[in-house]
Each structure stands twice: as C-alpha cells, then as structure tokens.
Amino acid sequence: MELSQRVKNISPSSTLAITAKAKELKASGIDVIGLAAGEPDFNTPEPIIEAAFKAAKEGQTKYTATSGISELKAAIVQKMARDSHLTISPEEIIITTGAKHALYLTFQALLNPGDEVIIPSPYWVSYTEQVKLADGVPVIVEGLEENDFKVTVERIKEATTAKTKALILNSPSNPTGMIYTADELREIGQYCLKNDIVVVSDEIYEKLVYDGAKAESIVSVVPDLKNQSVIINGVSKSYAMTGWRIGYAVAEASFIKAMTNVASHSTSNPTSVAQYAALAAFNGSQEPVETMRQAFEDRLNQTYEKLVSIPGFKCIKPQGAFYLFPNAKWAAEMTGFTSVTAFVAALVEEAKIAMVPGEGFGSPDNVRLSYATSLDNLNKALERLNTFMENHI
Numbered sequence: 001m002e003l004s005q006r007v008k009n010i011s012p013s014s015t016l017a018i019t020a021k022a023k024e025l026k027a028s029g030i031d032v033i034g035l036a037a038g039e040p041d042f043n044t045p046e047p048i049i050e051a052a053f054k055a056a057k058e059g060q061t062k063y064t065a066t067s068g069i070s071e072l073k074a075a076i077v078q079k080m081a082r083d084s085h086l087t088i089s090p091e092e093i094i095i096t097t098g099a100k101h102a103l104y105l106t107f108q109a110l111l112n113p114g115d116e117v118i119i120p121s122p123y124w125v126s127y128t129e130q131v132k133l134a135d136g137v138p139v140i141v142e143g144l145e146e147n148d149f150k151v152t153v154e155r156i157k158e159a160t161t162a163k164t165k166a167l168i169l170n171s172p173s174n175p176t177g178m179i180y181t182a183d184e185l186r187e188i189g190q191y192c193l194k195n196d197i198v199v200v201s202d203e204i205y206e207k208l209v210y211d212g213a214k215a216e217s218i219v220s221v222v223p224d225l226k227n228q229s230v231i232i233n234g235v236s237k238s239y240a241m242t243g244w245r246i247g248y249a250v251a252e253a254s255f256i257k258a259m260t261n262v263a264s265h266s267t268s269n270p271t272s273v274a275q276y277a278a279l280a281a282f283n284g285s286q287e288p289v290e291t292m293r294q295a296f297e298d299r300l301n302q303t304y305e306k307l308v309s310i311p312g313f314k315c316i317k318p319q320g321a322f323y324l325f326p327n328a329k330w331a332a333e334m335t336g337f338t339s340v341t342a343f344v345a346a347l348v349e350e351a352k353i354a355m356v357p358g359e360g361f362g363s364p365d366n367v368r369l370s371y372a373t374s375l376d377n378l379n380k381a382l383e384r385l386n387t388f389m390e391n392h393i
C-alpha cells in the first residue's frame with residue numbers, strides 16, 4: 001500500500017526505538033542495562049491507583065466530555081494558581097491523552113501549511129515530527145553547549161521570518177535538564193509578545209528540579225503572554241503515571257475549543273478512570289512527588305561525578321528532569337568510532353548498556369542517559385562504560 005507523503009516525512013521516535021531494543025535483548029536473556037527510558041521507574045503512588053479502582057467500581061467507565069471531567073479541570077485551576085500564580089478558568093483547559101497529545105492537538109489547531117515553528121535544540125524528539133504532521137516547518141535554533149544548551153533572544157531573532165508562528169520552550173528540558181532563569185524567560189517572552197509569536201511552553205518536568213532550582217512558567221514571568229501561549233503539562237513524570245496517559249493544555253478558551261474539536265474526532269476523550277486517578281494525584285498528598293524528586297536528586301549527585309571522571313565524557317550538571325546529556329564526541333573519537341551514534345550502538349552490543357544517541361535530539365555529539373533507574377543499575381552501567389573505554393583506548 002502506498003503511504004502518504006505526510007507519514008513518509010516523519011521519523012519514528014528514537015527514544016522509544018532504543019527502549020524497545022533494550023527490552024528485546026533483555027527478553028532474550030541478555031543482561032542489558034537500560035538507561036534509555038523517559039519515564040520514572042517508580043510505581044504510581046498507591047492512593048492514585050485506589051482512586052482509579054474506586055472510580056471504575058462506581059461506574060465511571062463511560063465516555064467523558066472530550067475536554068475532560070470538570071472535577072479535574074477544577075483541580076488544575078487550583079494547581080495553576082498555587083504553582084504558577086495564574087488565574088485561569090475551566091474553559092481554558094483541555095485534558096488530553098498524555099502531554100504528547102496536548103502538543104499534537106496544539107499544532108493541529110495552530111498551524112497552516114508552511115508556518116514555521118522555532119524549536120531550540122537539543123529538543124525532545126517529537127516536537128519536529130508533530131510540527132511536520134501539522135504541515136508546519138520546524139526551524140531549529142541551536143542552544144549552544146557553552147550556554148548550557150539554552151537559546152538566546154538574539155538567536156531566536158535571527159531565525160524569525162514573516163512565517164514564524166510559534167516557539168517551543170521546554171524547561172526543565174528533555175534531554176539536557178537545563179532550566180531557563182526568570183530573566184531569560186522575560187527576555188524571550190517579551191520578544192515573542194512583540195513579534196506575535198505564540199509560545200508553546202512544555203512544563204512536563206516542572207516538579208523535577210534539583211539543588212534548590214525553580215522552574216518558572218514563561219507565562220507567570222510575562223503574564224501578557226496568557227492569550228498568546230499554550231502551556232503543556234501532565235501527570236506522567238511528576239506522579240510516575242506515564243502509562244495512564246493524562247496530560248493537559250492551558251490556552252485561551254477559543255483555542256481550547258479548536259483543540260477539543262480535533263480531539264473529538266480523534267480520541268473522543270482521555271480514559272475516564274485515568275482522569276479520576278489524575279484528580280487524586282492533584283488533590284492528594286504531594287509527599288510522593290517530593291520523595292521521588294529526592295530519589296532522582298540523590299541519583300544525579302551520585303552518578304554525575306562518576307560519569308565525568310570517565311575519559312572522553314564532558315557533561316554540564318543538569319538542574320532538572322532525569323537525564324544526563326554528556327558530550328561524547330571525544331569518547332567516540334578516542335575509541336575509534338566515526339560518530340557518537342556508532343559509539344552508542346557498540347555500547348549496546350558490547351558493553352550491554354542502552355543509551356540514546358543525541359542525533360535524534362538534534363545534538364549528534366551528545367548522548368542521553370536516563371537516571372530513572374536504580375542506583376545499583378546506574379553504578380553497574382558506569383562501571384561497564386569505564387571498562388569499555390579502558391579496553392578501547
């Protein structure tokens with residue numbers, strides 16, 4: 001069957017592909033340590049599971065409103081006031097099938113063919129492909145490693161054309177773990193405001209911040225952006241709920257209506273019981289979030305020094321999310337590989353460690369290691385990496 005041009009233009013998710021490869025090797029009895037996962041290794045906190053069970057027992061098993069149940073929207077209204085000091089109404093929220101679908105709906109509702117979307121690199125793998133699926137054009141602006149992988153207004157300015165429709169910001173970032181400061185957000189936000197550029201602010205790692213760092217929403221810093229932005233968030237990362245598939249978007253009511261229209265013809269509604277689970281996540285004790293955050297911080301602190309002491313690896317210490325994104329160009333060169341991608345492939349085959357090459361994130365000299373796994377696994381993986389380097393230098 002002949003495939004559509006649209007589908008031919010997109011690449012599969014490299015992070016999901018490497019995770020699948022690691023799982024496959026594991027299933028065939030090979031002891032591979034997976035550092036590729038983009039999800040917390042913790043189970044969903046018990047009270048959240050109980051809430052979903054109760055909802056199912058009580059008959060919350062039917063279609064819901066496309067944009068989500070009103071109780072969950074009310075909880076998000078409160079959360080936005082508490083965490084971001086933003087006053088929003090329920091009409092400005094759509095609950096979606098994960099943050100990924102909130103982004104998908106955003107681009108479907110926002111872009112006309114040829115509209116350009118500025119995407120700072122390194123970027124999360126799905127941004128470029130989702131923009132292309134909406135007939136938009138991704139315009140990559142490099143966030144330089146010496147500037148903590150962050151883009152400046154000057155670079156955004158250089159990339160702006162008459163067709164620029166939106167800018168995607170992801171802070172804390174996947175894959176770099178970097179966080180934009182309030183001053184940086186102010187400068188970028190004011191530029192976007194003046195130049196009619198919609199800011200799509202992906203705040204999914206908001207709660208996973210370390211060493212006293214704070215991730216602010218660009219809309220809190222530049223409140224006038226409220227009607228010129230789409231905030232993306234969800235429960236996947238903060239509450240260890242990746243499989244439940246609940247995310248949300250906050251934008252002006254007419255835009256949310258357009259997103260809802262698209263969702264009504266694609267998913268109908270996010271899973272009913274998962275919405276009740278997310279409700280329990282927001283309204284229940286936030287202690288599990290802090291417990292998991294502390295565990296991530298502990299792992300980061302324990303692995304960072306070990307990683308940078310391995311020959312050939314240079315890494316800026318991340319401030320958030322759960323990834324390390326070292327530059328491995330020298331490591332690859334020292335061991336005779338022509339690219340970091342080839343080096344990473346050899347690491348899976350020989351050292352039995354699965355990491356994600358930076359190529360898919362628009363940063364081919366880097367590699368992403370997820371520390372969403374036990375300290376035991378992390379220590380073992382770094383030992384294997386060290387041994388691999390010693391054997392090949």
Ligand code: PLP
Pocket residue numbers: 038097098099100101124170173174202204234235236237242245246247
């Ligand atoms: N945005 C970023 C930056 C992510 O890393 C991810 C998940 O990996 C998502 C969005 C999607 O989250 P969800 O699982 O809620 O769809």
